[in-house]
Amino acid sequence: MHINYWTELKRNKFGRIGLIMVSILVLVALAAPFLAPHNPWVYQGQPLTPPSEEYILGLNDIGQDILSELIYGTRTTLLVGVSVAVFSTLISLALALAAALGGRIVDRIILRLIDIMLILPVFLIAILVAIYFKPGVVTIIIMLTLLLWPPGARILRAQTLSLKERQHLTAASSFGAGKGYIVYRHLIPDLYPLLTVNLIQMVRRTVFMEAGLAFLGIFDPTQKSWGLMIHYASEFIFTGAWKWWLLPPGLLISYTIIGFALIGYALESSLDPRLRRNIHYVGH
Amino acid sequence: MKRRYLDYILALVVILSLNFFLPRLMPGDPLTAIYGDALLDMSPELQAQLAERYGLEGTLGEQFITYVTNLLRGDLGYSYYFGAPVTEVILEALPWTLLLVGSSLLISTFIGVLIGIESGWRHGGRLDSFLIVAVMFLNGIPSFFMGILLLLFLSFQLHLFPLSGAVTPFSGYTGMALVMDILRHLFLPCLALTLVQIPRNFLLMRNSMIGVIRTPYILTAQGKGLKERVIQYRHAARGALLPIITRLGMSIGLLFTGVLFIETVFAYPGTGYIFYLALGKHDFPMVQGTLFFITLFVLAANFLTDVISAKIDPRLREHAYQLLDRT
Numbered sequence: 001m002h003i004n005y006w007t008e009l010k011r012n013k014f015g016r017i018g019l020i021m022v023s024i025l026v027l028v029a030l031a032a033p034f035l036a037p038h039n040p041w042v043y044q045g046q047p048l049t050p051p052s053e054e055y056i057l058g059l060n061d062i063g064q065d066i067l068s069e070l071i072y073g074t075r076t077t078l079l080v081g082v083s084v085a086v087f088s089t090l091i092s093l094a095l096a097l098a099a100a101l102g103g104r105i106v107d108r109i110i111l112r113l114i115d116i117m118l119i120l121p122v123f124l125i126a127i128l129v130a131i132y133f134k135p136g137v138v139t140i141i142i143m144l145t146l147l148l149w150p151p152g153a154r155i156l157r158a159q160t161l162s163l164k165e166r167q168h169l170t171a172a173s174s175f176g177a178g179k180g181y182i183v184y185r186h187l188i189p190d191l192y193p194l195l196t197v198n199l200i201q202m203v204r205r206t207v208f209m210e211a212g213l214a215f216l217g218i219f220d221p222t223q224k225s226w227g228l229m230i231h232y233a234s235e236f237i238f239t240g241a242w243k244w245w246l247l248p249p250g251l252l253i254s255y256t257i258i259g260f261a262l263i264g265y266a267l268e269s270s271l272d273p274r275l276r277r278n279i280h281y282v283g284h
Numbered sequence: 285m286k287r288r289y290l291d292y293i294l295a296l297v298v299i300l301s302l303n304f305f306l307p308r309l310m311p312g313d314p315l316t317a318i319y320g321d322a323l324l325d326m327s328p329e330l331q332a333q334l335a336e337r338y339g340l341e342g343t344l345g346e347q348f349i350t351y352v353t354n355l356l357r358g359d360l361g362y363s364y365y366f367g368a369p370v371t372e373v374i375l376e377a378l379p380w381t382l383l384l385v386g387s388s389l390l391i392s393t394f395i396g397v398l399i400g401i402e403s404g405w406r407h408g409g410r411l412d413s414f415l416i417v418a419v420m421f422l423n424g425i426p427s428f429f430m431g432i433l434l435l436l437f438l439s440f441q442l443h444l445f446p447l448s449g450a451v452t453p454f455s456g457y458t459g460m461a462l463v464m465d466i467l468r469h470l471f472l473p474c475l476a477l478t479l480v481q482i483p484r485n486f487l488l489m490r491n492s493m494i495g496v497i498r499t500p501y502i503l504t505a506q507g508k509g510l511k512e513r514v515i516q517y518r519h520a521a522r523g524a525l526l527p528i529i530t531r532l533g534m535s536i537g538l539l540f541t542g543v544l545f546i547e548t549v550f551a552y553p554g555t556g557y558i559f560y561l562a563l564g565k566h567d568f569p570m571v572q573g574t575l576f577f578i579t580l581f582v583l584a585a586n587f588l589t590d591v592i593s594a595k596i597d598p599r600l601r602e603h604a605y606q607l608l609d610r611t
Contacts, residue, residue, distance in 0.1 A: 014420075115291045116294050116295045119291060119583065120579075120583075121537045121541060121578075121583075123541040124575055124578060124579050125299075125579070127575060128303070129306065131568075131572075212426060212545065215428045230429070234432065234549070238440065242436060253426060254429065255424075258423075261423060265420065
């Protein structure tokens with residue numbers, strides 16, 4: 001399973017496009033203060049001003065520059081998406097390793113926990129919890145992390161169980177390697193491909209959920225978030241403002257999800273033996 | 285299957301506890317957390333009555349017992365925005381949601397499976413490559429944005445469909461005219477929900493097909509000289525459908541989440557729209573009641589899917605839970 005993703009991604013047409021799409025987003029998020037023509041939190045003038053040279057996408061219902069809101073929204077989306085993906089994957093990994101290596105009782109408890117979490121409608125629970133906690137960025141990251149780890153944990157556990165029986169692990173332990181050493185030097189590196197795919201999928205799911213929650217208005221209103229922009233803009237849906245106020249954030253959400261989905265698809269097809277043609281392995 | 289029953293019971297306990305503890309964990313007294321600003325408009329007598337009725341006095345244990353007894357009697361509290369018991373409001377809205385979810389469940393499963401069969405049978409081919417890209421784009425559109433796009437372009441710009449609601453108000457339609465009116469209102473919300481759901485069903489079926497067509501029994505069928513269509517549909521598709529029935533069924537849960545957004549966008553008077561209205565008015569008993577009700581519905585639907593697929597496919601009886609990953 002030692003695949004050089006970088007090569008795989010670059011060789012795959014979908015992977016290349018996805019990488020470019022996501023890189024642009026990352027650049028915009030990093031350079032937001034330089035790219036945004038105005039401060040998106042500051043009142044600029046007459047609310048609902050249509051696009052002009054000064055305000056390329058016009059002003060929203062409280063007189064803030066929409067283009068600058070969009071640019072700063074990139075930060076929220078990526079920050080929430082990437083944090084939830086990293087933290088939930090870490091939880092998945094920790095529980096998967098504990099389940100696979102911690103003996104039967106630990107395994108049964110963790111597996112049961114995963115199974116119960118998987119039957120629960122996660123999004124509905126997210127909404128329920130969010131209504132009471134009125135989440136800002138940090139709260140939403142914690143909440144989604146706690147809700148989104150189970151699918152990854154199940155896959156990683158299954159993979160760890162099968163890796164555990166491989167011969168190079170038997171060899172390592174017969175040379176006297178301790179459990180910690182084996183986990184650190186063998187198991188975790190062998191799980192890298194799955195971890196990467198999981199990470200990408202999680203970003204995609206999180207962007208979806210954050211947008212959904214914000215669309216319902218369950219998000220700190222002082223944050224700049226694309227979903228929140230749609231929430232406010234949809235009240236003015238039957239004025240002309242939808243063209244510059246409602247469509248752009250929606251298209252950006254789709255752009256982000258598609259960008260990550262393309263990377264995920266490219267990685268998955270290089271991991272799935274039924275789908276891949278010829279693959280470049282890392283020299284070992 | 286016994287294991288599975290226990291999972292569902294525990295899941296139910298999780299949901300009950302969340303619904304019970306969340307309002308009580310909030311700072312301040314639970315009555316304020318549950319009723320919010322509306323409490324200010326209530327007379328002290330009404331407040332006392334509510335507190336007694338929903339068991340907000342006494343120890344947590346006593347409160348929990350009152351809570352569960354109320355639930356068992358179907359009492360989810362009183363909605364002051366709608367001016368009626370929560371359960372009554374939900375039951376009134378439920379038929380519309382069921383109509384919407386039911387119709388798009390049927391259509392999206394049918395279309396998703398059908399194009400999945402075609403795509404998987406000749407994977408790597410032109411149709412397959414096209415569908416994969418198309419589905420990837422479709423998959424990138426959140427349900428509420430899909431709804432907004434359809435509403436803006438087909439209703440608002442082209443005037444092809446009504447802008448909101450489930451029937452034309454005060455039209456006095458009866459019989460066939462009423463049915464047509466309902467269908468016209470149903471069309472766009474149903475289309476939005478269906479389009480959002482198709483990618484998942486398509487990918488499930490496609491990947492299952494790809495797995496099946498490598499198996500020996502397909503080779504046998506080819507060896508017998510059967511027609512390609514016959515092998516594709518009667519042999520391969522059947523075999524490919526069986527292992528994914530559970531996961532196709534689990535899409536009911538996703539549909540009930542999606543419908544929340546779609547109904548909101550189209551002001552379609554089902555449970556999701558009621559939830560959104562209540563949310564905007566801070567009518568917490570209604571908000572919590574609707575969410576609780578939908579969650580129970582999803583749990584019940586998942587449970588039924590589990591039981592049914594175990595009946596259909598004996599292989600699933602032992603391992604049904606293993607197929608649940610990654611919904």
